[in-house]
Each structure stands twice: as C-alpha cells, then as structure tokens.
Amino acid sequence: xxxxxxxxxxxxxxxxxxxxxxxxxxxxxxxxxxxxxxxxxxxxxxxxxxxxxxxxxxxxxxxxxxxxxxxxxxxxxxxxxxxxxxxxxxxxxxxxxxxxxxxxxxxxxxxxxxxxxxxxxxxxxxxxxxxxxxxxxxxxxxxxxxxxxxxxxxxxxxxxxxxxxxxxxxxxxxxxxxxxxxxxxxxxxxxxxxxxxxxxxxxxxxxxx
Numbered sequence: 001x002x003x004x005x006x007x008x009x010x011x012x013x014x015x016x017x018x019x020x021x022x023x024x025x026x027x028x029x030x031x032x033x034x035x036x037x038x039x040x041x042x043x044x045x046x047x048x049x050x051x052x053x054x055x056x057x058x059x060x061x062x063x064x065x066x067x068x069x070x071x072x073x074x075x076x077x078x079x080x081x082x083x084x085x086x087x088x089x090x091x092x093x094x095x096x097x098x099x100x101x102x103x104x105x106x107x108x109x110x111x112x113x114x115x116x117x118x119x120x121x122x123x124x125x126x127x128x129x130x131x132x133x134x135x136x137x138x139x140x141x142x143x144x145x146x147x148x149x150x151x152x153x154x155x156x157x158x159x160x161x162x163x164x165x166x167x168x169x170x171x172x173x174x175x176x177x178x179x180x181x182x183x184x185x186x187x188x189x190x191x192x193x194x195x196x197x198x199x200x201x202x203x204x205x206x207x208x209x
Contacts, residue, residue: 015178015185016171019125022189026196031133033203038137043144049092050206052155056085058202062113062123062195069117071177072124075170081127087154111201112194118184121177122191126199128170131158 037047059081066072114120134156141153150157159166178184 015175015188018185019122019189019192023126023192023196026193026200027129030196030200030203033200034137037203037206039140043141043146045092045146047206049089051203052085052088052092054202054206055155056082056089058111058198059085059127061111062127065113066120066124069114069120071117071173072120075124075173079124079128079166079170081155084155084158088152091152111198114191114194116187118177118181118187119191119194121174121184122188122193123195124170125174125188125192126195128167131163132167134158135163 037044037051063076063080063082066076114123135158138150138153138156141147141156142150147153174188178188
C-alpha cells in the first residue's frame with residue numbers, strides 16, 4: 001500500500017482532474033448548503049441531527065448498491081461511513097437528549113443510484129472526497145458547546161490523520177479502474193454528478209431558512 005501511495009504522488013490521476021473540473025458546479029452548490037446549515041452561530045442542533053440522519057439513510061442506500069459491484073464492494077471494506085454516522089446519531093440521542101427524527105419523505109425511487117460499475121466509482125468519489133473537507137468542518141464545529149472532543153463529530157473526523165493517504169490511495173485505485181476499463185470516464189463523471197444532485201436535494205430538505 002505504501003508503494004501505491006508513492007506512485008500516486010508521482011503521477012496524478014487524470015480522471016481525478018476531470019472529476020474535479022466537471023463536478024465543480026455541483027460541488028460548490030452542496031458546499032454552500034452545508035455551510036449555511038453547519039456554520040450558523042449558534043448551531044441548530046435539531047437541524048444538525050436531521051442532517052446526520054439523512055446522511056445515514058442515504059449512505060446506507062448507496063453503499064448497498066456499491067456492494068453489488070466487485071471493485072467498489074472491495075473498496076467499502078475499509079471505507080464504509082455508516083458506523084461513524086451511527087456513533088454521532090447515538091450521541092445526539094443519548095447524551096444530548098435530542099430526538100432523532102425520521103429521514104423525511106424521500107423514497108429510494110426518487111433518488112438516482114448507480115446503474116453500472118463506472119457510475120458506482122463516481123458515487124464513491126463523492127463519498128471519499130467529502131472526507132477531505134471533514135477536517136475543516138470539524139475545526140469549526142468542535143467549538144460549539146454541544147460537543148465534547150469528537151463526540152457527535154465522528155463523521156467529520158473521518159479517517160483522521162490518515163485522510164490524505166486514504167485519498168491518495170483512492171485516486172490510484174480509481175485510475176487503475178479507468179485503465180482497466182477504457183472509455184468509462186464519462187460514466188464515472190455522470191455518477192459523481194448524480195450523487196451530488198442527490199445530496200443537494202436531501203440537504204435542501206433540512207436547510208434552515
């Protein structure tokens with residue numbers, strides 16, 4: 001694994017560059033919604049736990065689909081986010097006295113899920129990319145009075161100090177998939193944009209006016 005990380009430093013995957021460029025608008029849109037929700041002062045704790053519950057529901061739905069494809073299923077073995085979300089939701093329910101709300105009226109039929117393995121990699125790109133911004137969000141939220149150390153913030157702590165290495169390893173694995181499947185780039189990018197669209201729809205549902 002160390003050799004893979006070193007190789008990725010030497011040759012930056014072209015697909016990662018395309019993904020960043022061709023999903024920029026969708027990425028910025030979801031970042032704006034997240035910022036409005038999470039960086040309000042004081043934080044609306046009810047909206048925060050609603051956001052976590054929506055994430056938990058969505059991640060479970062998508063991870064189940066990713067598990068149907070060999071390559072993304074293998075990646076999920078060490079990259080599933082469900083236990084992190086469970087930890088935060090449990091904290092809010094038990095330690096903060098917050099009532100955990102239902103995920104809302106969304107049905108799985110209303111969301112776009114990956115239809116093939118290339119699209120699945122696009123969805124995984126969005127999930128893994130989100131870990132990079134987690135440290136910034138964590139630094140902002142840990143000063144809120146509701147949280148003790150990382151309690152309630154496990155999702156944003158992500159892989160912790162391993163996050164940069166995990167991201168480099170993901171990029172290398174993604175590039176290897178592209179090399180083994182010529183012509184799949186458009187489907188990967190389409191999958192990433194679908195996931196961003198799903199997240200935007202869900203987050204708009206919990207945005208505080």
